[in-house]
Each structure stands twice: as structure tokens, then as C-alpha cells.
Amino acid sequence: xxxxxxxxxxxxxMTEQRRVILRVLNGSDDHPSVEVVYQRAKESDPTxxxxxxxRTLHLLDEMNLVKRHDFRENYSRFEVNLEHHHHxxxxxxxxxxxxxxKELEEIKDRIAAELGYELVDHRLxxxxxxxx
Amino acid sequence: xxxxxxxxxxxxxMTEQRRVILRVLNGSDDHPSVEVVYQRAKESDPTxxxxxxxRTLHLLDEMNLVKRHDFRENYSRFEVNLEHHHHxxxxxxxxxxxxxxKELEEIKDRIAAELGYELVDHRLxxxxxxxx
DNA sequence: CTAGCTGCAAAACATTTGCATTTCG
DNA sequence: CGAAATGCAAATGTTTTGCAGCTAG
Numbered sequence: 001x002x003x004x005x006x007x008x009x010x011x012x013x014m015t016e017q018r019r020v021i022l023r024v025l026n027g028s029d030d031h032p033s034v035e036v037v038y039q040r041a042k043e044s045d046p047t048x049x050x051x052x053x054x055r056t057l058h059l060l061d062e063m064n065l066v067k068r069h070d071f072r073e074n075y076s077r078f079e080v081n082l083e084h085h086h087h088x089x090x091x092x093x094x095x096x097x098x099x100x101x102k103e104l105e106e107i108k109d110r111i112a113a114e115l116g117y118e119l120v121d122h123r124l125x126x127x128x129x130x131x132x
Numbered sequence: 133x134x135x136x137x138x139x140x141x142x143x144x145x146m147t148e149q150r151r152v153i154l155r156v157l158n159g160s161d162d163h164p165s166v167e168v169v170y171q172r173a174k175e176s177d178p179t180x181x182x183x184x185x186x187r188t189l190h191l192l193d194e195m196n197l198v199k200r201h202d203f204r205e206n207y208s209r210f211e212v213n214l215e216h217h218h219h220x221x222x223x224x225x226x227x228x229x230x231x232x233x234k235e236l237e238e239i240k241d242r243i244a245a246e247l248g249y250e251l252v253d254h255r256l257x258x259x260x261x262x263x264x
Numbered sequence: 265c266t267a268g269c270t271g272c273a274a275a276a277c278a279t280t281t282g283c284a285t286t287t288c289g
Numbered sequence: 290c291g292a293a294a295t296g297c298a299a300a301t302g303t304t305t306t307g308c309a310g311c312t313a314g
Binding site for chain 3: 012013015017018047048049050051052055074
């Protein structure tokens with residue numbers, strides 16, 4: 001189901017601004033900041049306001065249609081919520097590499113259980129330099 | 133070696149304010165925010181400024197005497213840099229539980245290596261609810 | 265028609281910084 | 290004494306919000 005359809009199902013009004021933002025997000029395979037989403041959205045609709053971008057991303061995050069990240073910059077980045085994965089951030093270029101690891105998933109569940117917790121969410125980020 | 137001694141060795145002036153902040157940090161086994169460090173410091177020295185707390189924590193972070201964390205709140209928390217460990221954050225109480233796991237360390241090194249990276253830093257946080 | 269959205273500008277926050285003054289070494 | 294540190298208040302940068310007008314359903 002498309003992002004747009006999911007929003008409609010949730011009872012949201014499908015405004016032109018939201019359509020533009022959703023299209024931008026669908027077309028982004030990176031991890032854009034609010035500012036970047038705003039810039040991309042302005043290409044389709046120059047009158048859109050950054051406040052609307054903030055409001056929409058916040059909404060989508062709450063609906064779990066988008067995932068908010070903080071990669072130790074002083075702002076948030078967002079990505080369309082696909083399959084579960086983690087990130088390796090290249091400290092020299094800022095490039096973000098995605099990866100998955102099954103073992104990791106097992107271990108973190110086990111750790112939480114051992115501590116008497118039910119795991120709701122987690123995050124793992126690696127920060128590194130490219131080997132040459 | 134004490135935090136104070138390490139600061140002196142690094143060529144920092146040991147001012148009254150710094151002594152107070154370092155004492156607060158040594159006496160904190162939790163993960164206080166800047167505001168909390170400031171409040172605790174004011175008990176010893178009511179004239180201390182929050183700007184000094186910010187400056188000092190920033191300095192200590194750069195010197196790796198303290199570790200800055202972001203637990204998805206809208207501010208940073210700090211902890212005295214002891215042994216390497218990770219955190220489980222109780223989503224209901226905000227309580228932060230520390231843990232270590234050897235397997236995890238091996239896996240993350242391996243993942244970075246496989247991606248062609250040299251691991252500089254990383255973070256792992258679990259967010260959960262207490263089982264009852 | 266009207267509840268929900270938007271744009272705008274102002275507010276809110278955490279954090280940083282310029283500058284005059286104070287202090288450690 | 291002089292470089293470094295402090296306090297204060299103003300500035301910064303991101304994010305949120307009040308409000309009046311607009312629009313999807």
C-alpha cells in the first residue's frame with residue numbers, strides 16, 4: 001500500500017502539500033533532513049512552508065510510516081520505514097551505509113529479556129573510517 | 133588518576149568552577165543532563181553559570197573524560213567515561229540501565245570490517261518496557 | 265459547511281558565543 | 290602580569306506553535 005493510501009486510511013486529509021511531501025519521501029532512498037525534504041518539496045510546490053514539512057514528518061513518524069534518526073548532527077534525518085536495518089556512518093564523508101545482521105537481532109532480544117525487559121525499539125549505529 | 137589530575141595534566145586551569153563540576157561528575161553514577169549538572173553544581177557554588185557548565189562538559193567530552201549521550205530526549209546527557217557499555221532505556225520511567233555484552237563487541241567489529249570500515253565509535257541503545 | 269490544514273511569524277528550547285571582567289599559574 | 294576562564298546576555302539553529310485564513314471531504 002502506498003504512503004498516500006495509508007495516510008488516507010488513517011483519516012488524514014490528502015492536501016496538495018502532503019502529496020508533494022509523500023512523493024518526495026518515496027523518491028528518497030537516502031536519509032534527508034527536514035531542510036532537504038523542504039528543498040525537494042519546493043521544487044514541486046514553491047509555496048510550501050517548512051512548518052508544514054515539520055508537521056508532516058512528525059505525523060508520519062508517529063504513524064511509523066517514516067523513521068526519525070539522529071546521527072549526532074544537530075538536526076534529525078528521516079527515512080521511509082522499510083525493513084529493519086542499521087546504519088554505519090562514514091565519519092569522513094557523512095555517507096550513511098545500511099546493513100542488517102541476524103545475529104545482532106537475536107542477541108539484543110536476549111539481552112533485553114535477561115534484564116527483564118520487553119524490547120520495544122532499539123538503535124545501533126556504527127561510526128567509522130573507510131579502510132584503504 | 134582523578135579527573136582533576138587529568139585536567140591539570142592537559143594544561144587546563146583548575147578554577148573553582150571546574151573543581152565543583154568535576155566533583156559533581158565524580159559523584160554522579162547516573163546520566164545527568166547539563167541542567168542537572170548545573171543544579172548539582174549550584175549547591176556547592178550558587179554563583180556558577182550554566183554557560184560554564186556547557187563549556188566544561190564540552191571540553192571534557194572532547195578530552196574523552198566524559199561521554200555525551202542522546203537518549204532521544206531533546207537534550208544531551210553525560211556520564212563519566214568508565215568501561216565500555218551500552219544502555220537500555222526504560223520507556224515508562226526513563227530509567228537507564230547499563231549492560232555489557234562480549235558477543236556484541238565481536239559482531240560489530242566484524243560488521244564494520246566486512247563493510248570495509250575501521251570502527252571508530254558506535255552506539256547501541258535498547259528501548260523497552262519492564263516485563264511483569 | 266466545518267474540522268482539519270496551511271503559511272507566517274513569533275516563541276520555545278537547548279546550546280553557543282562576544283565581550284568585559286576576573287582569576288589561575 | 291597575561292593567557293585562559295567566567296558570567297551575563299545576546300545570538301544561534303532547530304523545532305514548535307498561535308492564529309487567521311484556506312480547503313478537502
